[in-house]
Amino acid sequence: MGLTMRQRKAVLASQVKAWPKATKAEKSTILDHLVAVNGWHRDHARKMIRAAVAGVDVNRPRRPREPVFRYGPEVIDALAVCWAVLDGPSGKIVRPALPVLVASLVAKGELNATPEVIDALLAMSAATIDRRLRPYRLGLVGNLKGRSLTRPGSLLKSSIPLKTWHEWDDTQPGFIEIDLVGHDGGDNNGHFHYSLDAVDVATGWTETITVKAKGERIVATGLEQLALRFPFAIVGVHSDNGSEFINHHLMSWCNTREITFTRGRPNHSNDQAHIEQKNWTRVRRNVGYYRYDTSRELDLLNQLWPLAAELSNLFTPQQKLKTKTRTGAKVTKTYDTATTPAGRLLRDHPTVLDDQDRRHLDSRITQANPAQLRRDIDLIQRNLLELARRRGTILKAAKRNHVYLSRTKMTRAKRNESTTQPKRAS
Incomplete structure (x- = not known):
């Protein structure tokens, strides 16, 4: 069973004290000890020693990196136009459609964009398209599902071959x-x-x-x-x-x-x-x-x-x-x-x-x-x-046999009740 994180930190603290004044051979020995005891990679052991000597807590959460946007708002606006024309598909569908679609929209005067914007638009990947179009997809609601109206036909089934x-x-x-x-x-x-x-x-x-x-x-x-x-x-x-x-x-x-x-x-x-x-x-x-x-x-x-x-x-x-x-x-x-x-x-x-x-x-x-x-x-x-x-609202009409489908007319005979009544001989 391996050491816990607290035990690894204790082993590191015991070795860090000798690190600043150690010779090159002694530092190599300290690294060998940390690799053998803590199970670290040698590069990771060096990083942990440098952080401990500098008094830096390597386990503290990193500051969130500021997002870097490669494509400006004018590129995203042009992308939204193309996406709306195609009825809002995914990025894997939009990306292959852009070369022909953009050329057609520009030729018809439907897309007013500079050559730099068009080049940036055509360079976008499918994943980037999905990320940048995420705000435009908010609020889209799918339709309800229907039901099948297929009624089997019994004629000519033997004459028409099957294909799976x-x-x-x-x-x-x-x-x-x-x-x-x-x-x-x-x-x-x-x-x-x-x-x-x-x-x-x-x-x-x-x-x-x-x-x-x-x-x-x-x-x-x-x-x-x-x-x-x-x-x-x-x-x-x-x-x-x-x-x-x-x-x-x-x-x-x-x-x-x-x-x-x-x-x-x-x-x-x-x-x-x-x-x-x-x-x-x-x-x-x-x-x-x-x-x-x-x-x-x-x-x-x-x-x-x-x-x-x-x-x-x-x-x-x-x-x-x-x-x-x-x-x-x-x-x-x-x-x-x-x-x-x-x-x-x-x-x-x-x-x-x-x-x-x-x-x-x-x-x-x-x-x-x-x-x-x-x-x-x-x-x-x-x-x-x-x-x-x-x-207006479609009210579903009741079927002619709805009484029998609802089983409201079906009654069960009692235990002492005969289902076949005896008839008196004339």
Whole structure:
């Protein structure tokens, strides 16, 4: 068992008395003794002897160091503008987005900054971005969680092949996952709208459209419109087991266009993890959990999604999981450098686009104004919020069989009461 701190100090005090008048050989002997008895490193023993000779208490708390700010307030103001345009992501997302985003904002006159400020902004690390943006994140409140509206479809399950989560590793652009997000506002009775969300697994390119119901023909029509918004051809569609997807109409739509149609396992949402994540980042973060069931709200939603897709696909970087290692109860994940879906498409899959499509995508990035897109999105969101406030609180209607669900009509027979009454013979 080692010595306590008090015992080490006593040994040090006994040796310090001879230190000032000791020769070089004697000082070496004193150091050897302290290293052997106290278990210190030789450099640490020298430091403790010098402090004891000078009468300095080395255990007293140090004076807090004054913070040194490398980036001035003008750099932080420019960073806050870029962060707000991207809808407030983390530093690991903001840092890769800055080169393209800053160039676009400066070209459109949305960011008035000197070259020195821009150079300092582009030199910031992800950790510094998170530290300097901490005051701006105060007060942000997350939305409440919703519930699933998926109802299993029993038709054609044997005809549609299963595809699990571990089969998405080497997917090429064109294989998309789709899902429906219901805007019921807490009451799934009656008529309300649904948002059809689609994400390309390889690049993260996401498109959304709102449909007035989840009928099979309406969903197939909405999917056909979404397919035209992707910059590449759709070669595969993956969905859950909801009846809005597992039906003859959608299957014949895929077969006619030679599109592979697969589905996930029942009650395994991780089989379509990519689209489940986008349901939050692309749908719920933009329109929340309010109820939308009018034609005006349907028009506003469909005006919102192209703007949000332009901002997210061209200017908002995304990270992809590279490896996942489990050691006992510990799971270690590694991610690649965050890249926008458009940048990932041009960098990792250059053969998917021809020269004309590549020039068109480059012109979209050059001509788009991220700050104006954010202002247009905010305007539509305020209109949707105002319509939701005018509607008031959604009162959940009772179901027709609520009496039996509440078990208020269920009575138990008494011990002396027969459940089968004897009938008198005629």
